[in-house]
Amino acid sequence: MGVGGAGCSAAFAIASSQGFQVTGCDIEKTSPYLDKRLKKFVSIGHDPAHLKNSEVIAYSPAVTSFDSDNEELVMARKRGLEVLPWDLFVAKELLKNKFVIAVAGTHGKSTVTAMVGVLLEKAGIDPTCLVGAIVVDWGCNYRVGESKYFVIEADEYSEKFLNFTPNIAAITNIEFDHPEYFRDFDHLKETFKKFADKLQEDSVLIVGSDVNLKNNNGKTNKVSGPADLNLKMVGGFNQKNAAIAAAVAQELGIEKDSIKKTLESFKGVARRFEFIGEEKGVLVFDDYAHHPTAISETLRAVREKFPDKKILVVFQPHLFTRTKVLFDDFVRSFTEAPVDKIILVDIFAAREKDEAAVSSLDLTRAIVGGKAKYIPSLEGAATYLVKEVSVGDVVITMGAGDIYRLPTRLLEKLEGKG
Structure with a gap:
């Protein structure tokens, strides 16, 4: 439900590729994130009739924000179906037995997630990726791979990223945002600390130069400054993004020459200049x-x-x-x-x-x-x-x-x- 959203649409497509029989609904079918091949499985509007033959209902938070008494969700719960936000569905079902690489931060997380995904792809690691933006190299906001590696954008809004327990996590930066949810900056910082504390044993936490968090379950790698690459994307902030993505790639054993070549050819993500x-x-x-x-x-x-x-x-x-x-x-x-x-x-x-x-x-x-x-x-x-x-x-x-x-x-x- 709310299948046209930036994250929910990717979860929908990846679930389909992993063998789930999927249907979806949203208030319209015009979302640029929706995979054209899956639009035939998407209905317009919300209706309890959509629940026929369903076992699990994964929904976007936008659905409940617009209508806390959404009749489709109310009926699903009455019928005893499993009802959960799409990100929790991803954590429970799609990340099972995966080596999880999660990228968080107030700014740059979509770009860094995409960079990491493309770096792994070009290195022959064949990851599955879920990004909150369309990756120009792929023409969509997800990638389905055959390896154990799963690269995911980890959104702090409503503490969604606390559903994930990464093997490698990257935090680009932390600045106050989402005042509709977080009481103040301290509340936001506490939530990021919780995210860092959820890393698995022997994990790696990679942080930007202004992020003062430590991985109590493994190694912490602080990226001290921006990269110095001939990027296709403008701005010093993208050099910082590239440095963090490169640090993730190095943790996975990707050679520096390969990292440089891939990042300098990386075409970016949609809606970033x-x-x-x-x-x-x-x-x-x-x-x-x-x-x-x-x-x-x-x-x-x-x-x-x-x-x-x-x-x-x-x-x-x-x-x-x-x-x-x-x-x-x-x-x-x-x-x-x-x-x-x-x-x-x-x-x-x-x-x-x-x-x-x-x-x-x-x-x-x-x-x-x-x-x-x-x-x-x-x-x-x-x-x-x-x-x-x-x-x-x-x-x-x-x-x-x-x-x-x-x-x-x-x-x-x-x-x-x-």
Whole structure:
């Protein structure tokens, strides 16, 4: 249930490949994460009728966030079916007898998970991988392998990663996020410590330079600095990601020359400064950044890549709680951002309700320098940009909601421009 989600969709596909008879449902079938070959097994909407012949119900947390009394889940429990979140299903069923490599952290975990997966693949280790983003090298967010190795992105939200007991864990960094769940930064840090304490005996914990955690069940390897590689991806933060991925690969005995070659050819993951297209001389990119730190790092990298171009950013805040709690940080990030124009569209509510505590208009008014503009809708933002941009300009959309739809719409409108 909620099978179109970034993680749930990968679990759905891997379970199918491992011999489970799977069906799924979601409110729509348009998710970019859904494997096209499995869409025929997906129903639209939630209905107790979907439970026919089912034994296990694995669901996305988004389902219960939208509807805590979801009738399909209520009926499943009444019938005595096994009902559990998709990540717990993965831990109980798909990770059985596997050598688990889990990658966690506030920023960069999708990229590092993908890097590790591709490193193992190119080294002939043939891993199974579950990533919370589409890996460009694979064209999807998962990989099915025949070896004992399973590489998985370990999400801290709602403490999901505590379901895993890794043999190797990597923690990229720890910064406060998900205020809709964690009480404060101390609560988040305590949860990461619990994750580190769940490592298996004789395990390896690899941490970024700012992470002060120790593996009490084995070895701790602190990665002191960024890599120095000719990456296809921009930004110093990706050099840090590469250094952590390389450390994981070295623990598995992969040669340094192989690591360098693979990482320098690695194409990245979708929605990480992803080039979407060019029309009328305007370059359009899309990025997943939705936290103030990720926004700052990404926009600095964009300016380094395009030092002399006009850069326009369209940002869709994700969640009211995140926007409110990190409001001052968002203001600082955008005020200091080396860009020419910032457009803010309405907050993407996701699993939350709008209680009028904060808005994109509030954020727009707080950004210093007069370069921020509020436009409520994606369509309105596209219309505005068509009039605003000219040959040589760069547009980048940012956010974790449905703003990924905007680049295509903008390119369509630019194509139709006289």
